Amino acid sequence: MTLSRRDFMSGLALGAAATTAAGARAVPEIEAAQPLRAPRRPLIVAAGNGFPYLEEAYGFLRDGGDSLEAALRVVRGPEDDPEDDSVGLGGLPNEEGVVELDACCMHGPTRRAGAVGGVRNIRSVARLAREVMLHTAHVMLVGEGAERFAVARGFQRENLLTDASRRTWLLWKEAHSDWWGPGLADPAWRERFRGSPRTDGGSPPAARLRALAAGLGIPPAQQDAAIDRVLRPPTGTVHCSALAANGDVSGCTTTSGLAWKLPGRLGDSPIIGAGCYCDPDVGSAGATGSGEENIKIVGAHTILENMRRGMTPLEAGMDVLRRIAHHYGGAQERLQFLDITYYVLRKDGAYAGVSMWTGYEPGRPHTIAVHDGSRRLEKTTSLFEGASAYWPPTVAPGRDQT
Numbered sequence: 001m002t003l004s005r006r007d008f009m010s011g012l013a014l015g016a017a018a019t020t021a022a023g024a025r026a027v028p029e030i031e032a033a034q035p036l037r038a039p040r041r042p043l044i045v046a047a048g049n050g051f052p053y054l055e056e057a058y059g060f061l062r063d064g065g066d067s068l069e070a071a072l073r074v075v076r077g078p079e080d081d082p083e084d085d086s087v088g089l090g091g092l093p094n095e096e097g098v099v100e101l102d103a104c105c106m107h108g109p110t111r112r113a114g115a116v117g118g119v120r121n122i123r124s125v126a127r128l129a130r131e132v133m134l135h136t137a138h139v140m141l142v143g144e145g146a147e148r149f150a151v152a153r154g155f156q157r158e159n160l161l162t163d164a165s166r167r168t169w170l171l172w173k174e175a176h177s178d179w180w181g182p183g184l185a186d187p188a189w190r191e192r193f194r195g196s197p198r199t200d201g202g203s204p205p206a207a208r209l210r211a212l213a214a215g216l217g218i219p220p221a222q223q224d225a226a227i228d229r230v231l232r233p234p235t236g237t238v239h240c241s242a243l244a245a246n247g248d249v250s251g252c253t254t255t256s257g258l259a260w261k262l263p264g265r266l267g268d269s270p271i272i273g274a275g276c277y278c279d280p281d282v283g284s285a286g287a288t289g290s291g292e293e294n295i296k297i298v299g300a301h302t303i304l305e306n307m308r309r310g311m312t313p314l315e316a317g318m319d320v321l322r323r324i325a326h327h328y329g330g331a332q333e334r335l336q337f338l339d340i341t342y343y344v345l346r347k348d349g350a351y352a353g354v355s356m357w358t359g360y361e362p363g364r365p366h367t368i369a370v371h372d373g374s375r376r377l378e379k380t381t382s383l384f385e386g387a388s389a390y391w392p393p394t395v396a397p398g399r400d401q402t
C-alpha cells in the first residue's frame, strides 16, 4: 500500500501509517460533521494526523494536566513519526534538500506565546516554541538563532532528512533541473532526454519519472507516492487545540511546510494569529493548508474575533473561508488551487472543522480529529463541494505518455 501525504491529511490512512502510537492503530470510520453536538469539556481537537495520539493526551488533560502540554503531546506524535513527511523527522525538505521546520504555541492560562521558524536539525519544534515562550523575553526565534537556542536548552541536533525523503527530493531535483542526474556522457543519455520538459510543455512525463525513481533506488511500492510529491508539491501540518475541564485552553501548530520551498520561506504555521491563536476568554483555533492565503487573512485570530462577537465556531470559520474566496472575487477556477482547513474550539466546548473544499481528492474528505470522551474523526464542513487541485497544475502520474 502506498500512502500519499494527502492520506495523512485526510486521516484515512492513519491506522496503517502511525507506527508510534501504541494501541491506536485502528483505521476509524470518518463520521459526519456534528455542528449541533452538545459542548463537552475536556475536549481536544486536532488535524487528522493527530488522531492516533489523542487518547493519551486526553487522559492527561482529564487528569488535570496542563492544556498546552496536552496539545504538545498530540503534535509530538507526527513530529516523531518518520512516515509522516509533513512534520518533524522525515518532513519533506526545501529546494536545497534541507528540512526546515516551523511551529508556534499559545498558552491560554498565562496568555503567553512562542514561535520558531525555519529551524534546521531540531525535531520537536512545537516544544521549542514553548521553550521560547518560557525561557526568553521574546515571542519568535528563527533560523540559526533558533537552532542555537534549542541546543542551549538541551535539544539534540539531528539529521531530519530520512532516506525516503532524500530520495524523493532527488527525484524532484532530477525531474526539474538540467544539471542533476545523468549527463550527456551517460550511456542512457537518450532516455534522459526523452520527453524532457523542453519538449513536453514543462511537465516531466510519468514514465520518465518512474525511470528516474527506479534509478534512485526508490522501491516500486513507493514510486507512485514519490512521483506524486514531485508533480504536486504537497503541504502538511498538524494543529491541536486543547480545552481543560476548568476552561483552560491552549493550542499549537507544527509543520515542515511546503515541500521544495525556497530556503527561508515561512508559511502560516509559525505566525501567531495565522497558524494558531488562543484567547482564554474565547477559545483556540488553528490551520493547515495554503499558508500564504492564511497569513493574509490572519485566519486563526479572525476566527476568534468572530466568536468573540457571538458567532458559533462553524459560522466563525466559514466567514473566514468566504473572505478568502472574496479575495479572488469568488472565482472557483482560481480558488480550486487553494485549500485551507480550520480547527475551531470555543471555550464552552463547542467546536467545528471547516475547509475550503471537501477534500484534496475525491472520496478523501478533510477531517478534524476530536476527543471529548469519545475519540473520532469527523468530516469538515466545506465552503465548496469537490476536491481542490494542486498548485502548480501538472500532469498526474499515469495520465501522460512519453
Ligand code: ASP
Binding pocket: 234, 235, 236, 237, 255, 256, 257, 258, 266, 267, 268, 269, 287, 288, 289, 290, 291, 292
Ligand atoms: N500551512 C502550512 C504551510 O503553509 C502547510 C500545510 O498546512 O499544509 O507551511
